[in-house]
Every structure is written in structure tokens, then in C-alpha cells.
Amino acid sequence: MTYVVTDGCVDIKDRSCMEQCPVDCIYEGGRALYIHPDECIECGACEPACPVEAIFFDAELPDEKLPSVQSNAAFFSQVLPGRDEPLGTPQGFKKVGPLTSDTDYVAGLAPRP
Amino acid sequence: MRLDDHASPHERALKVAIVGAGPSGLFAAEGLVDRLGTEVDVDVLDRLPTPYGLVRYGVAPDHPTIKSVVNALQAILEASNVRFLGGIEVGTDLQISDLARCYDAIVYATGAPRARHLGIRGETLNGSISASDLVNWYNGHPDAIADFNLQARSVAVLGAGNVALDLARILTRDHTELAQTDMPSPVLERLQQSAVHDVHVIARRGPEFAKFSSKELRELGRIDCIHRTVDRGELASALHGNFDRAAAAKIALFDSWSTEPSRPDARSVHFRFSLRPVEIVGSTHVEGLILERTAVNDRGLSVGTGDFVSIPVQLVVRAVGYHGAALPDVPFDERSGTVPNRLGRVCHAIDGPVIADQYVTGWLKRGPVGVIGTNKVDSHETVSALIDDCSQHERLHKESIDSVLDARGHPWIPYAGWQNIDRAEISRGAAEGRSRSKISDWRTLTDVAMNPGVAMPLEASS
Numbered sequence: 001m002t003y004v005v006t007d008g009c010v011d012i013k014d015r016s017c018m019e020q021c022p023v024d025c026i027y028e029g030g031r032a033l034y035i036h037p038d039e040c041i042e043c044g045a046c047e048p049a050c051p052v053e054a055i056f057f058d059a060e061l062p063d064e065k066l067p068s069v070q071s072n073a074a075f076f077s078q079v080l081p082g083r084d085e086p087l088g089t090p091q092g093f094k095k096v097g098p099l100t101s102d103t104d105y106v107a108g109l110a111p112r113p
Numbered sequence: 114m115r116l117d118d119h120a121s122p123h124e125r126a127l128k129v130a131i132v133g134a135g136p137s138g139l140f141a142a143e144g145l146v147d148r149l150g151t152e153v154d155v156d157v158l159d160r161l162p163t164p165y166g167l168v169r170y171g172v173a174p175d176h177p178t179i180k181s182v183v184n185a186l187q188a189i190l191e192a193s194n195v196r197f198l199g200g201i202e203v204g205t206d207l208q209i210s211d212l213a214r215c216y217d218a219i220v221y222a223t224g225a226p227r228a229r230h231l232g233i234r235g236e237t238l239n240g241s242i243s244a245s246d247l248v249n250w251y252n253g254h255p256d257a258i259a260d261f262n263l264q265a266r267s268v269a270v271l272g273a274g275n276v277a278l279d280l281a282r283i284l285t286r287d288h289t290e291l292a293q294t295d296m297p298s299p300v301l302e303r304l305q306q307s308a309v310h311d312v313h314v315i316a317r318r319g320p321e322f323a324k325f326s327s328k329e330l331r332e333l334g335r336i337d338c339i340h341r342t343v344d345r346g347e348l349a350s351a352l353h354g355n356f357d358r359a360a361a362a363k364i365a366l367f368d369s370w371s372t373e374p375s376r377p378d379a380r381s382v383h384f385r386f387s388l389r390p391v392e393i394v395g396s397t398h399v400e401g402l403i404l405e406r407t408a409v410n411d412r413g414l415s416v417g418t419g420d421f422v423s424i425p426v427q428l429v430v431r432a433v434g435y436h437g438a439a440l441p442d443v444p445f446d447e448r449s450g451t452v453p454n455r456l457g458r459v460c461h462a463i464d465g466p467v468i469a470d471q472y473v474t475g476w477l478k479r480g481p482v483g484v485i486g487t488n489k490v491d492s493h494e495t496v497s498a499l500i501d502d503c504s505q506h507e508r509l510h511k512e513s514i515d516s517v518l519d520a521r522g523h524p525w526i527p528y529a530g531w532q533n534i535d536r537a538e539i540s541r542g543a544a545e546g547r548s549r550s551k552i553s554d555w556r557t558l559t560d561v562a563m564n565p566g567v568a569m570p571l572e573a574s575s
Contacts, residue, residue: 001178019493020486022136023185042178044326045486053358057328060362092185 001058002037003046006068008054009033011112017046019056026094027075031107034075038089071105078103079084117436118521123508126194127153129499130216131512132440134159135166137475137488138185138222141367143189144496156216156514160202161255162526162558164190165532166224168485170254173279174294175286177548179443182485188227190528198514199526200559204441208524211455211471215514215554217506218499220458221443222492225435225450225481231271236431251283251304253297253553257309260299263307265427269402272389273316273323277573278333280430281312285380286457287338295542295549315382317407318415320367327362334380334461338443344372385544391398401425436482445469451480457495458502470506472499478533487528530562537561 006018009032017033018026025039026046035046035055045054056062058069076087080101090096129145131138134157142155163169163182190197201207201225207415212219226241230236249257251487270277275346288305296304300402317321320343348371351364367384388404395401406420437450444453444461451462452473459471474495475488483491518525534552541550552558 005266019490022140022182022486024490042328043182044328044486045489048359057331059331060327078350 001042002040003035003042003044004037004058004061004065004072005033005035005055005067006054006056006061007106007109008052009050010056010109014051016051018050018093019047020089024094026047027087027090027093027096028098029075029084029102030079030107031102031109032053034072034103037069037073038076039069039091066104074103074105078090079109081107082109083086116542118505123152125508126151126504127218127503127508129153129220129327130212131157131213131220131222132163132192133157133166133222134161134197134223135222136168136182136485137224137478137492138166139164139186139189140221140473140489140492141220141222141337142192142195142474143489144493145489145499146189146192146194148496148500151194152305152352153194154344155192156198157190157195158198158201158203160200160205160206161557162199162562164197164199170506171248173283174252174296175283176279179295179485187314192340194308197526197528199562200522201518201525205515206521209440209442209471209518211333212514214512215517216511217508217570218470218472218475218503220495221430221440221452221477222473222475223438223440223477225227225476226436227436227438227450228431229434229436231390231391231431231433233390233396235399238393238395238399239397240395240399240427241393241429242431244270244280244430245270245435247280248276251296251300253295253300253551255553255555257307257556261303262429263303263309266308267311267313267424267426268309268428268430269313269315269390269426269558270432271315272429272434273314273318273325274357275324275329275434277314277432278325281314281343282333284309284312284335284337285339286336290336293547295538295551295552297553298545302407303313309428311381311383313385313426314384315388315390315402315404317389318409319350319366319388320348320384320434321354321356321360323363325363325384327366329357330363331364334370339368339423340376340381341373342375342383344383344385345368345386346361347370350387354385355489356466381495387415388422389415390429391417391421394423399427399429402429435476437477437480444468449480452477452501454478457491466476469500501535515570524563526559526562533557533563533565534561536565 012065025036124189132523145153169391197347228245249259270280387407389407391405402424404422405417408418408456410416439445446453452462454473458467460467474492538549
């Protein structure tokens with residue numbers, strides 16, 4: 001179980017959720033934020049912090065947002081464009097800093113008008 | 114200001130005392146170290162021999178994922194310029210004036226340890242308790258009432274928040290599942306012998322106003338051994354209307370539970386809505402609870418309707434919120450249970466002048482609301498105020514807290530002492546086939562902290 005950042009975040013990246021996360025498990029990509037599914041402790045602080053309601057608990061995701069589960073996980077398990085290896089489990093965004101890459105799912109979404 | 118003044122304006126590191134080693138205190142320590150690096154020395158004091166506050170003593174023992182925030186908090190405590198000083202109660206063992214002699218700034222982070230009262234008849238009967246009485250007990254807090262003999266078959270939990278859900282779940286969950294947690298062994302024995310069969314969770318307002326999180330309600334729905342009931346009539350007001358995402362998710366869960374087939378043999382959690390407690394009845398011990406139906410009036414207030422309901426219960430647990438406690442010589446607003454402050458700077462009164470070098474964070478600052486992460490933002494706000502103020506001040510001579518404590522002959526528990534407790538609890542747990550078995554009495558905690566040789570009292574022959 002984990003919280004998940006969905007498509008509502010794309011091209012917005014408000015980042016309020018990142019200030020709330022007690023374990024620093026929300027990472028910044030080029031167009032969206034991503035929650036590390038293995039580092040998330042399910043405390044729920046991020047969900048109400050999001051001004052565009054883009055964060056959901058995975059068990060509560062509407063069907064049309066289900067691809068976000070895979071996308072959040074892929075940000076850490078797959079080799080992102082321009083990188084040599086997967087991010088893995090850095091144990092905190094602070095140690096990595098903002099990235100310019102995104103998952104295929106997020107990269108494929110139409111730009112927000 | 115000259116450039117080199119700006120680069121290194123002070124001869125020594127800033128000395129900060131944080132009172133309370135729970136999440137808000139430790140997030141304040143993190144903020145200070147993140148911002149000031151080696152230019153700060155932080156001492157985190159706690160009255161208990163153990164750090165982590167409500168993460169250790171409040172978060173439900175069957176929520177290990179949330180408890181794993183300890184890993185992040187531990188990293189804060191293990192920073193080279195952060196120290197833990199356990200077993201020191203500020204106001205008793207040390208006064209604020211002592212801290213002021215030893216530190217440039219003090220941050221109060223002692224939370225909201227008192228339970229709210231209802232102010233109804235029968236509240237002092239045997240079997241009428243606060244949520245913290247029960248939570249402290251099953252979490253092995255050393256100040257907990259020594260024992261709970263769960264002979265009640267029916268229990269009322271008053272409140273509609275996640276603490277009420279924790280209590281309902283712990284009281285009805287299968288013993289084999291609870292046996293995997295870190296609860297003290299005597300607590301597990303009591304829960305195994307428990308007579309509890311029905312837990313009535315009683316909310317003053319309708320389901321659309323309930324403060325349970327949908328995630329934790331959903332969790333209750335996934336536990337097979339627990340049967341859930343919702344009164345259709347009490348749900349009706351919420352079935353039509355536009356509610357936000359969180360409320361709608363909860364109403365959908367209640368709706369599905371209201372039509373679950375009856376399971377008389379299963380332990381049950383009964384959700385009751387729009388009922389306010391009027392009186393707890395009984396001669397010496399709780400025998401029942403009288404409730405009055407409520408309705409929302411045209412001013413949006415929940416008011417009694419004159420329609421009364423009585424349910425037989427033998428235990429009443431009020432989970433209607435926590436309240437801060439005053440620290441001696443620190444301003445306190447009794448109504449809100451908080452220390453008056455502006456952005457974390459302690460004030461003499463609400464709208465009163467700021468008191469120099471004193472700060473507050475967490476539940477003592479904003480009241481008992483929010484989740485663990487909320488304290489991070491809150492503490493970073495306080496730390497920003499502290500750093501802004503202190504970077505301007507001249508560093509006066511300060512005494513050493515170690516010398517003050519030595520001079521008084523007051524023993525205290527260093528971080529290594531807590532590590533002894535930690536290791537002893539883990540090895541007790543290993544002997545019992547679980548990851549940790551908590552030590553719950555002052556004497557053993559202190560003995561183990563001071564002398565790891567007594568770490569395995571279970572194996573000691575008496």
C-alpha cells in the first residue's frame with residue numbers, strides 16, 4: 001500500500017506535499033512528482049496538502065487513474081532517460097534533488113494548456 | 114556588516130534545548146541541523162527514558178508501516194550535533210531558568226498529553242476511562258494504569274476520529290494478529306482473555322462529518338474477523354448530497370456495511386451516528402450509556418432532539434480529543450490547551466509581547482490536530498523564527514547542562530541508554546517470535562538503560 005501522485009500533478013508540481021512528507025519520499029521529476037512506494041509510510045500527510053487533489057491512497061484510486069500506480073513505481077525501478085541506472089531506494093529526495101526526467105506514462109501525457 | 118562577519122559571525126555554535134523527543138521536537142532538531150549544519154548544538158530532553166513520543170506510545174501497535182517513521186526520526190537523533198537526554202522532566206527536575214542559563218534558545222514540544230472530559234453524569238464510575246488510559250496501556254507507556262481486565266462484553270467508544278477507530282480495532286481484532294505486534298506480553302495476555310464482543314463507536318454528528326480517515330476505515334473493512342454494522346436510519350441523512358472526495362469515500366463504506374449480513378458469532382464494531390452522550394449509568398461500575406439523538410439546526414449546529422436511546426455497556430472510553438498541559442513558568446492558554454505564540458515565538462498572552470529565546474512547536478503550538486507529517490512543516494516554521502532571531506543576537510556565556518545535572522546528582526538517560534532498551538526489547542521480541550516486545554515499567558526501563566546486563570529479565574531465574 002502507498003499513496004500515489006496522479007496525472008493532476010503534471011505540469012503543476014505545487015510541491016506542498018513534499019514539505020509535509022515526514023520521510024521525504026516524494027521525488028521531483030521534470031513534469032510531475034512521484035511517491036516512492038517502498039519508502040511511503042502511508043501517514044496520509046500529503047493527500048490533503050495537494051491543492052489540485054492529485055494524491056490518492058492506492059486502494060482508493062478511481063479506475064482511470066490506475067496507470068499512476070505503475071508510473072510512480074517505475075520512476076524508481078526503471079532507468080529514466082538520461083540516466084545510467086534506476087534511482088532505486090535513495091531513502092529521501094534530499095539526497096537526490098530534482099530530476100529533469102519523467103516516466104513514459106507522464107512523458108506521454110498531453111501538455112497542460 | 115562585513116562579509117566575514119556574515120560568514121562566521123559567532124565564536125561558538127548556537128545552543129538549543131528542545132523539550133520533548135516526539136515527532137515535532139525531532140523535526141525541529143532536523144530543521145536546525147539542516148539549516149545551520151555544525152553551527153548548532155541541539156539537546157533534546159524528554160521526561161521518558163525513550164524517544165519518539167506518540168510514535169512509540171500513540172500510533173496503534175498494529176500500524177507498523179506508520180511506526181516506521183522512526184527510521185527517519187532516528188537519523189535525526191543520530192546526527193553528530195544532536196543529543197538525547199532522557200529521564201529529565203522540565204518543571205520538576207530542571208526549571209526553565211536552568212535551561213535559560215545553559216542554552217541560547219528553548220523549543221517546547223511537549224504535545225497534548227491530557228484527555229478531554231465530557232462533563233456528564235457518571236463519568237467517574239469504574240469502567241469510564243479516557244482513550245489515553247487504554248492507548249497508554251496497550252502501547253506499554255510506563256505511566257499507564259498497571260492493568261486492564263477486559264471483562265466488559267459491550268464497550269462504547271465516544272468519538273469519530275482515528276483514535277476511536279484504533280480502539281475499536283484493537284479491542285476486536287483477532288488475538289493471533291495482535292500477537293505479531295510490539296505490545297507488552299502482559300497486555301497481549303489480557304487481550305487474549307478479553308470478553309469484548311461488541312464495540313459501539315458513537316459519533317455526535319452524522320457520517321458526513323466523521324473525522325475517521327477513509328484509509329483507516331477501509332482497513333477496518335479488510336479485517337475478516339471483525340463484523341461491522343451501520344444503522345440504515347442513522348446513515349440516511351448522508352446518502353443524498355454533495356460531499357467532498359474524503360467524505361464520499363467514507364459514506365460509501367458505511368453504506369456497504371449497513372447491508373452486510375449479520376454475523377452474531379463475530380466480534381462486531383457498530384457505528385452509531387447523530388447521538389450525544391448524556392449520562393453514564395451504574396451503581397459503582399458502568400452498566401449502560403444514555404444517548405440523545407441530535408439533529409443539525411438551521412445555524413449548522415448539532416443539537417439534542419429530546420429523543421433518548423439507552424445501550425447496555427460495561428466500559429465507556431471517551432476518545433473526544435487531547436488537550437495540552439501547561440509547563441511551569443511558560444505562558445499557557447487553558448481554553449485552547451496551547452502556548453500563545455506567533456509563528457512559534459512564545460508570547461506572554463495571545464496578542465501579547467514575544468518572550469525572547471523561547472519557542473514552541475507541534476500540538477503544544479497549534480493544538481492536537483494533524484498527522485505526523487504536519488509537525489514537520491510546523492516545526493520548520495518555528496525553526497525559521499528561531500534562526501532569524503538568534504542570528505542577530507550576541508552569544509552570551511552559557512553554562513553546561515551536564516554540569517548542572519551533575520551538580521544536582523540527577524541521573525539521566527543518554528542515547529546509548531535508549532539503545533540498550535531498544536536492543537533489550539528486540540531480543541525479548543525474538544524470544545517470543547516477533548520483532549519487538551516492549552518494556553512497560555519505569556524500573557526495568559531505567560535498569561536496562563543504565564546497565565544492559567539486565568537486558569533479558571525474562572530469562573533471569575528468580
